Amino acid sequence: MDLGELQKFVENLLSDNIVYAPMKKEAKVFVSPINNFAEIDWTSELPANSFKSVFLPPEEILWKNAGKKFKTAFASKKTIALAMNVLDLQAFTLFEHVFEKDIYYQRRRQNTFVVGFTAGLPDDFRKYKIFHADYEENVLEHLIFDIFIEKQKNGNFIFFSGSEKGQKLLEENNVKDYEHIEFAGLVPESGMNPRLIANRKAVELSFNDKLWDELAEICLACGKCSVVCPTCFCFNLEDDPQLNGVERKRQWTSCFYPEFSKICGNKKELAEVKKKLYFWYYHKFVRIPEELSYYGCVSCMRCFNVCPVGINIAANLQRLAKNQQK
Amino acid sequence: MKTKKMEIGFFSLTSCEGCLFALLDLKEKFFALNKKVRIKSFRLLEEGIHMSEEKFDIAFVEGSPLTEQNIEQLKKVRKQAKTLIAIGSCAHIGGIYHLKQYSDKEKIFNYVYSGNVGVENFDVLPVNKIVKVDYFLPGCPVNANEFLQFIHGLIIGKSPSIEQNPVCRECQIRGYECVLQKGEICLGPITQAGCDAVCLKSKQGCWGCRGLAEDAQIENLVKELRKKHTDHEIIKVLEVFGIKDLLN
Numbered sequence: 166m167d168l169g170e171l172q173k174f175v176e177n178l179l180s181d182n183i184v185y186a187p188m189k190k191e192a193k194v195f196v197s198p199i200n201n202f203a204e205i206d207w208t209s210e211l212p213a214n215s216f217k218s219v220f221l222p223p224e225e226i227l228w229k230n231a232g233k234k235f236k237t238a239f240a241s242k243k244t245i246a247l248a249m250n251v252l253d254l255q256a257f258t259l260f261e262h263v264f265e266k267d268i269y270y271q272r273r274r275q276n277t278f279v280v281g282f283t284a285g286l287p288d289d290f291r292k293y294k295i296f297h298a299d300y301e302e303n304v305l306e307h308l309i310f311d312i313f314i315e316k317q318k319n320g321n322f323i324f325f326s327g328s329e330k331g332q333k334l335l336e337e338n339n340v341k342d343y344e345h346i347e348f349a350g351l352v353p354e355s356g357m358n359p360r361l362i363a364n365r366k367a368v369e370l371s372f373n374d375k376l377w378d379e380l381a382e383i384c385l386a387c388g389k390c391s392v393v394c395p396t397c398f399c400f401n402l403e404d405d406p407q408l409n410g411v412e413r414k415r416q417w418t419s420c421f422y423p424e425f426s427k428i429c430g431n432k433k434e435l436a437e438v439k440k441k442l443y444f445w446y447y448h449k450f451v452r453i454p455e456e457l458s459y460y461g462c463v464s465c466m467r468c469f470n471v472c473p474v475g476i477n478i479a480a481n482l483q484r485l486a487k488n489q490q491k
Numbered sequence: 492m493k494t495k496k497m498e499i500g501f502f503s504l505t506s507c508e509g510c511l512f513a514l515l516d517l518k519e520k521f522f523a524l525n526k527k528v529r530i531k532s533f534r535l536l537e538e539g540i541h542m543s544e545e546k547f548d549i550a551f552v553e554g555s556p557l558t559e560q561n562i563e564q565l566k567k568v569r570k571q572a573k574t575l576i577a578i579g580s581c582a583h584i585g586g587i588y589h590l591k592q593y594s595d596k597e598k599i600f601n602y603v604y605s606g607n608v609g610v611e612n613f614d615v616l617p618v619n620k621i622v623k624v625d626y627f628l629p630g631c632p633v634n635a636n637e638f639l640q641f642i643h644g645l646i647i648g649k650s651p652s653i654e655q656n657p658v659c660r661e662c663q664i665r666g667y668e669c670v671l672q673k674g675e676i677c678l679g680p681i682t683q684a685g686c687d688a689v690c691l692k693s694k695q696g697c698w699g700c701r702g703l704a705e706d707a708q709i710e711n712l713v714k715e716l717r718k719k720h721t722d723h724e725i726i727k728v729l730e731v732f733g734i735k736d737l738l739n
């Protein structure tokens with residue numbers, strides 16, 4: 166498929182869906198709602214924000230009731246997450262497992278098509294300087310998507326489908342030339358990625374490492390890192406009384422915030438910054454791999470990019486690994 | 492059985508009355524409260540200063556207690572109300588007037604007023620230095636939606652609270668450019684959120700009008716700010732809303 170055909174395909178999608186895609190704004194790329202083909206950035210540069218809010222909005226009303234009436238407030242506009250890079254697809258694949266039984270997530274997901282994109286593999290992996298995994302040939306088999314588009318060196322685009330839903334959407338839009346890739350589970354046959362295992366070992370027993378004390382001397386506990394992180398999925402549920410009835414709201418939160426670990430009597434497990442920082446890494450590199458055999462961090466470096474004091478996750482992991490060998 | 496409606500009063504001490512205006516800006520939503528509560532007193536909707544002997548279930552107080560009359564009224568309202576809620580930065584942390592406390596107040600007075608014009612020159616104190624306050628609703632002005640959430644909660648007997656997050660959360664969610672990363676002064680990391688990071692929307696650093704966030708990492712922020720700013724510059728920002736007083 167050439168650029169003109171891709172344009173036609175995307176324009177079809179734009180005609181009756183809400184489309185989110187990477188878009189260039191002031192020298193950076195942001196995931197934004199898109200109105201026409203020309204706005205989309207096809208360089209596979211990592212957007213400053215991720216696609217997270219398409220699947221889990223920062224704030225949503227789950228249900229409300231007034232008197233005896235009870236209403237579930239499902240959003241149901243058909244939405245397309247277009248040109249999702251491989252790292253954000255990995256984060257999304259994690260979400261699909263974490264929110265597997267969450268009806269609110271799943272309802273939204275039913276109306277959402279996930280269209281991945283790469284400007285070339287393994288080049289993209291190199292470009293992203295990933296530290297959480299090594300490139301594996303069959304990377305697409307372990308990612309969840311409906312459609313995946315790969316840009317080839319000659320400028321043409323090849324299509325893959327990853328679900329029935331994706332196949333249907335392709336057929337409806339007269340894309341006949343595509344290959345189907347069956348999802349082969351989170352873990353490749355060859356076992357968990359060695360990088361993932363190594364990172365896990367580096368973090369697991371590191372609480373007494375001086376690194377955490379040093380970071381606690383500079384971290385502002387502002388939580389920008391987890392707000393921007395594509396794999397952070399923690400949320401608060403709150404019942405908001407209305408004049409009549411109640412609304413149940415779900416909102417993003419973070420282990421950096423005081424309410425996260427608060428129990429009665431105002432006691433907090435994560436009262437000190439040192440514990441918060443360690444908890445963050447521990448969740449990403451130990452607990453998630455333990456529970457799902459999958460990446461809790463996709464090395465997008467967004468946490469570093471937004472951090473006002475420059476806390477660098479790649480450098481910190483390296484340091485932990487080095488100290489551990491001592 | 493019909494339960495008695497809650498009785499509510501709104502009182503103004505020295506202030507710009509912006510908080511009460513912010514509530515009136517809720518329009519129908521504000522007046523819809525009449526279905527559930529009885530609004531017995533609202534400074535902006537009546538003449539004169541309310542000094543009757545009535546009782547209130549909830550009293551909302553805006554402004555700073557600056558004059559003898561303010562202090563007298565505040566004490567009286569406290570006696571009359573089961574629950575007293577301080578609304579807005581003035582009542583919460585002393586507001587803009589508080590700036591006076593950081594300089595020689597006689598000098599400032601003489602600069603503003605020439606000669607003896609019969610104006611009192613009191614110390615600026617937040618409401619809770621004079622009477623017990625049950626809840627605070629921060630902000631300059633108060634966030635009207637937060638007010639609604641609060642009062643809706645109180646109506647059904649829920650003890651309300653506001654979320655304890657820093658402004659950075661709301662700023663980052665909205666994808667505003669981080670002025671702290673740009674090298675400007677911003678108190679967002681240590682300031683109680685709930686304003687939708689409105690100042691950062693216009694690329695103006697947060698000055699902390701909503702007061703300190705729980706577990707604020709003040710020292711670490713000051714360390715970071717000192718890399719690019721003098722103590723004088725930092726303190727000037729910390730003084731605007733009296734954040735300096737909250738540090739110890």
Ligand code: SF4
Binds near residue numbers: 386389390473
């Ligand atoms: S963004 Fe940086 S300073 Fe803020 S909580 Fe995260 S690591 Fe700490």
Ligand code: SF4
Binds near residue numbers: 464467
């Ligand atoms: S690099 Fe940082 S922002 Fe990206 S996934 Fe890992 S922890 Fe999250």
Ligand code: SF4
Binds near residue numbers: 391399419444445446
């Ligand atoms: S616990 Fe912390 S690091 Fe883990 S997902 Fe939640 S916010 Fe992110």
Ligand code: SF4
Binds near residue numbers: 659
């Ligand atoms: S601009 Fe201020 S409030 Fe916004 S993220 Fe940066 S430090 Fe936080």
Ligand code: SF4
Binds near residue numbers: 630682689699701702
């Ligand atoms: S950004 Fe800061 S100064 Fe501005 S309204 Fe919010 S809390 Fe107040």
